[in-house]
Amino acid sequence: xxxxxxxxxxxxxxxxxxxxxxxxxxxxxxxxxxxxxxxxxxxxxxxxxxxxxxxxxxxxxxxxxxxxxxxxxxxxxxxxxxxxxxxxxxxxxxxxxxxxxxxxxxxxxxxxxxxxxxxxxxxxxxxxxxxxxxxxxxxxxxxxxxxxxxxxxxxxxxxxxxxxxxxxxxxxxxxxxxxxxxxxxxxxxxxxxxxxxxxxxxxxxxxxxxxxxxxxxxxxxxxxxxxxxxxxxxxxxxxxxxxxxxxxxxxxxxxxxxxxxxxxxxxxxxxxxxxxxxxxxxxxxxxxxxxxxxxxxxxxxxxxxxxxxxxxxxxxxxxxxxxxxxxxxxxxxxxxxxxxxxxxxxxxxxxxxxxxxxxxxxxxxxxxxxxxxxxxxxxxxxxxxxxxxxxxxxxxxxxxxxxxxxxxxxxxxxxxxxxxxxxxxxxxxxxxxxxxxxxxxxxxxxxxxxxxxxxxxxxxxxxxxxxxxxxxxxxxxxxxxxxxxxxxxxxxxxxxxxxxxxxxxxxxxxxxxxxxxxxxxxxxxxxxxxxxxxxxxxxxxxxxxxxxxxxxxxxxxxxxxxxxxxxxxxxxxxxx
DNA sequence: GCCGTTTTCGGCCCGACTGTTTTCAGTCG
Numbered sequence: 334x335x336x337x338x339x340x341x342x343x344x345x346x347x348x349x350x351x352x353x354x355x356x357x358x359x360x361x362x363x364x365x366x367x368x369x370x371x372x373x374x375x376x377x378x379x380x381x382x383x384x385x386x387x388x389x390x391x392x393x394x395x396x397x398x399x400x401x402x403x404x405x406x407x408x409x410x411x412x413x414x415x416x417x418x419x420x421x422x423x424x425x426x427x428x429x430x431x432x433x434x435x436x437x438x439x440x441x442x443x444x445x446x447x448x449x450x451x452x453x454x455x456x457x458x459x460x461x462x463x464x465x466x467x468x469x470x471x472x473x474x475x476x477x478x479x480x481x482x483x484x485x486x487x488x489x490x491x492x493x494x495x496x497x498x499x500x501x502x503x504x505x506x507x508x509x510x511x512x513x514x515x516x517x518x519x520x521x522x523x524x525x526x527x528x529x530x531x532x533x534x535x536x537x538x539x540x541x542x543x544x545x546x547x548x549x550x551x552x553x554x555x556x557x558x559x560x561x562x563x564x565x566x567x568x569x570x571x572x573x574x575x576x577x578x579x580x581x582x583x584x585x586x587x588x589x590x591x592x593x594x595x596x597x598x599x600x601x602x603x604x605x606x607x608x609x610x611x612x613x614x615x616x617x618x619x620x621x622x623x624x625x626x627x628x629x630x631x632x633x634x635x636x637x638x639x640x641x642x643x644x645x646x647x648x649x650x651x652x653x654x655x656x657x658x659x660x661x662x663x664x665x666x667x668x669x670x671x672x673x674x675x676x677x678x679x680x681x682x683x684x685x686x687x688x689x690x691x692x693x694x695x696x697x698x699x700x701x702x703x704x705x706x707x708x709x710x711x712x713x714x715x716x717x718x719x720x721x722x723x724x725x726x727x728x729x730x731x732x733x734x735x736x737x738x739x740x741x742x743x744x745x746x747x748x749x750x751x752x753x754x755x756x757x758x759x760x761x762x763x764x765x766x767x768x769x770x771x772x773x774x775x776x777x778x779x780x781x782x783x784x785x786x787x788x789x790x791x792x793x794x795x796x797x798x799x800x801x802x803x804x805x806x807x808x809x810x811x812x813x814x815x816x817x818x819x820x821x822x823x824x825x826x827x828x829x830x831x832x833x834x835x836x837x838x839x840x841x842x843x844x845x846x847x848x849x850x851x852x853x854x855x856x857x858x859x860x861x862x863x864x865x866x867x868x869x870x871x872x873x874x875x876x877x878x879x880x881x882x883x884x885x886x887x888x889x890x891x892x893x894x895x896x897x898x899x900x901x902x903x904x905x906x907x908x909x
Numbered sequence: 910g911c912c913g914t915t916t917t918c919g920g921c922c923c924g925a926c927t928g929t930t931t932t933c934a935g936t937c938g
Contacts, residue, residue, distance in 0.1 A: 358910080359921095360910065360911080360920090360921060361910050361911090362910090363910080363911090363921075364910035364911055364921095365910070367910090367911080368910085368911090391911095391912095392911075392912095393911085394910060394911050394912080395910090395911095396910060396911085397910070397911085431936090431937085432927085432928095432935095432936070432937090433935095433936085434935060434936050434937085435935095435936095436934080436935060436936090437935070437936085466929095467928090467929070467930095467934080467935085468928090468929085469928065469929060469930095471927080471928055471929085472927095472928070472929085475927090475928090590923090590938095591938090593938090595938075598922075598923090599921095599922055599923095600922095601922090602922040602923070603921080603922065605922085606921095606922070607913095607914085607915080611922090611923080612922080612923080613922085613923050613924065614923080614924075615923095615924090
């Protein structure tokens, strides 16, 4: 039975797609698609919601709420089944081909009886499309190519990898004569955990020359296409990059447009229309006259709203808040005073505690926790009871040596066992300054089982932080199926902070979960889980994920001064 | 189907490109 937000959203999107093929009212189609987006970005678990609660969500009306309830209770939607019976799955799949939308896919189905990708290929090769109205030799060629590329599975790359490439390319772009400003846009600027392709934007008066010079930058593998103001290229490692060059007075509106998300843009443009204005990538216009465009702040300002930070732009209510001047003040990298998860040579880290501490001090941190693995994580070197004593002495000596520069906290990353038990007896756990409890093995259990394990760990009075809560590891390992609302409730009740692990392969809590936890009033720790000094720099990815969840600095325990953090670690009341 | 500092009815974002046409529908982002 479907229960995850992802599955419900997928069903609504499929319903929208099939209705579109069916040729119904296109706004009805749009409504289901928006409702699907709303479910996906819900933050809370849709299967725990009542019909009335669903109906209260913006973009979900009475009819859609009814369909979702039907899906949750019966396992499917009658209308969806009806449409599935009417159109072979292949028709829907055909619309995934680049250049083939619902209208043409249906035309192929009706005129030629084509109902699968294989049948389409046969028809194409037999030249049966050529004489069909609306198709020609060119469509034939394009569809054959689309079929060939379709079989390669969709590739998205990790945020961390994409950002490195983007910054490299921006650096190159800025050296091109005539380029006044340049930025990356799209899902990368919104800091999504994975990125499809890179969108770059430049401001210049000589777009043609810029486009040409861009194609010659060192890390470009192949130019896919180029026009007077834009081009698409493949980098040497196969990432597609789209560059668009605009006039400087259009840069802000273009950046706003290309940053998205699409849903955010639609919402903003609707507001513009209601205000008698027109917003496009070329600027904000009143009666054909540009009234804003050179910066995003100018554009949003002229619309009477605050500028939402890019990670918030997912149409989760940020437009409404920005219009009321009520955007939250999101946590930023500069707010952090320390890192609460890291590893040394005592477990699977690559450097000594001293080396790690010095690197943390160089970042300007006030405190820093070393949290090597406990003894039940047998796949890596871990802490024996003797190790713990040696480590404690080492930390004490280090704190004397580094007094005034940084405070080292003696921590542990405890492993959550099959029954929620941790590595050591209570009196051993009590000896650490900070205990992070994390799942590392047997992550694929049933939701009830996994949730029970995590809840037991949270209830342990010596645990301060729940580390990388779901254990996901992108791109392959999806993470445990947890009742995240129950986890948040327990964390709140027991004074446990939820980690937002900043490693780009984890980003766990992920954005949606952080959004939910923030709504429920939870506390967070944003930690790098660094295994080397360099990995301390990963912090910005954790912060970006927190921002996507609308997390504020006051909710993040490692933005607090050491004294306040110590009260939290002592499980004493923390005044704000 | 959804929604409301113009609206409980009548609207629903904007522009570019492509391939097929001969003025435009479909697709995409």
